[in-house]
Amino acid sequence: xxxxxxxxxxxxxxxxxxxxxFAGGCxxxxxxxxxxxxxxxxxxxxxxxxxTQSTNTPYDGYAECVKVVFCPExxxxxxxxxxxxxxxxxxxxxxxxxxxxxxxxxxxxxxTPSHLEQVKRYIAARQxxxxxxxxxxPLVNYVKSxxxxxxxxxxxxxxxxxxxxxxxxxxxx
Numbered sequence: 001x002x003x004x005x006x007x008x009x010x011x012x013x014x015x016x017x018x019x020x021x022f023a024g025g026c027x028x029x030x031x032x033x034x035x036x037x038x039x040x041x042x043x044x045x046x047x048x049x050x051x052t053q054s055t056n057t058p059y060d061g062y063a064e065c066v067k068v069v070f071c072p073e074x075x076x077x078x079x080x081x082x083x084x085x086x087x088x089x090x091x092x093x094x095x096x097x098x099x100x101x102x103x104x105x106x107x108x109x110x111x112t113p114s115h116l117e118q119v120k121r122y123i124a125a126r127q128x129x130x131x132x133x134x135x136x137x138p139l140v141n142y143v144k145s146x147x148x149x150x151x152x153x154x155x156x157x158x159x160x161x162x163x164x165x166x167x168x169x170x171x172x173x
Contacts, residue, residue, distance in 0.1 A: 017041055018072050020080065020115050021048050021139055023063035023107040024088040025096025029163035031066045032153040033087050036171045039075025043068055045145040045152070048109045053143060059103040063135070067142065077118040083171075084108070087163045090123075090132045097162025107135030109142075 024030040027045045035043040043066050050062030070080065088096060094105045108119045119136050126132060153159055153168065161168065 015071055016073070017069050018112065018115070019110070020068050020070070020077070020112075021046075021065045021107075021109040021142065022068060022080075022084055023048060023065040023105060023109070023135070024084065025064070025099045025104045025106070025162050026160070027064040027066055027145070027149065028152040028159060029161035029168060030064075030087065031151065032161070032168050033163055033171075034066055034068055034083070035151075036169075036173055037075065037080070037083055038171070039070050039072075039079075041069045041071060045149045047103075047143045047145065048107065049137060049140055050143070051141070053141075062103060062141075062143070063105050063107050064103055065107070065109065065142075067144075077115055078122055081108075081119060081122040085126070086170075087167055088134070090126070090134050091130045093133045098160075099162055105135060106133065107137065109135075109137055109139040111139050113138075 022030060022034065031043050031045050034040055046065055046067055047062035048065040051060045088106050090106060094100065094102050096104055096106065110116050116136055116138065123132050123134060123136065153161060
């Protein structure tokens with residue numbers, strides 16, 4: 001399993017941590033929502049599955065995403081997907097709210113094949129008449145966003161966000 005390369009100050013050093021990446025439109029709200037969830041130890045704003053190694057260039061195929069370091073003993077992939085589906089429209093292709101374009105596509109990425117299998121099973125179980133268009137792929141490239149994008153809605157709570165305000169604070173600890 002993919003282990004986190006970073007730890008949070010309140011984590012047990014013997015605790016196993018996993019990493020998964022969620023793309024759900026503009027990353028500001030996604031990060032603000034996910035970082036408060038039970039079992040989530042750390043989040044980081046970034047870009048997934050593009051073709052460059054810099055955030056100083058155009059998006060070059062990247063999806064805005066949030067790296068989530070979590071404790072699998074405290075939160076399952078299924079639960080993380082339940083939370084994620086609260087804040088996205090899984091039927092909307094390359095759009096969440098007013099954010100439109102390939103960089104705002106929805107997706108789940110991981111270096112751990114079992115994570116991806118669990119996500120695929122979750123989506124298959126939720127599939128109904130309309131096709132769910134959440135991308136589920138191995139993580140092949142990740143670039144951390146600059147400091148200005150990290151925890152942006154914590155620092156600027158009135159900035160634009162496609163996620164309703166009540167959902168952003170639903171799980172706040």
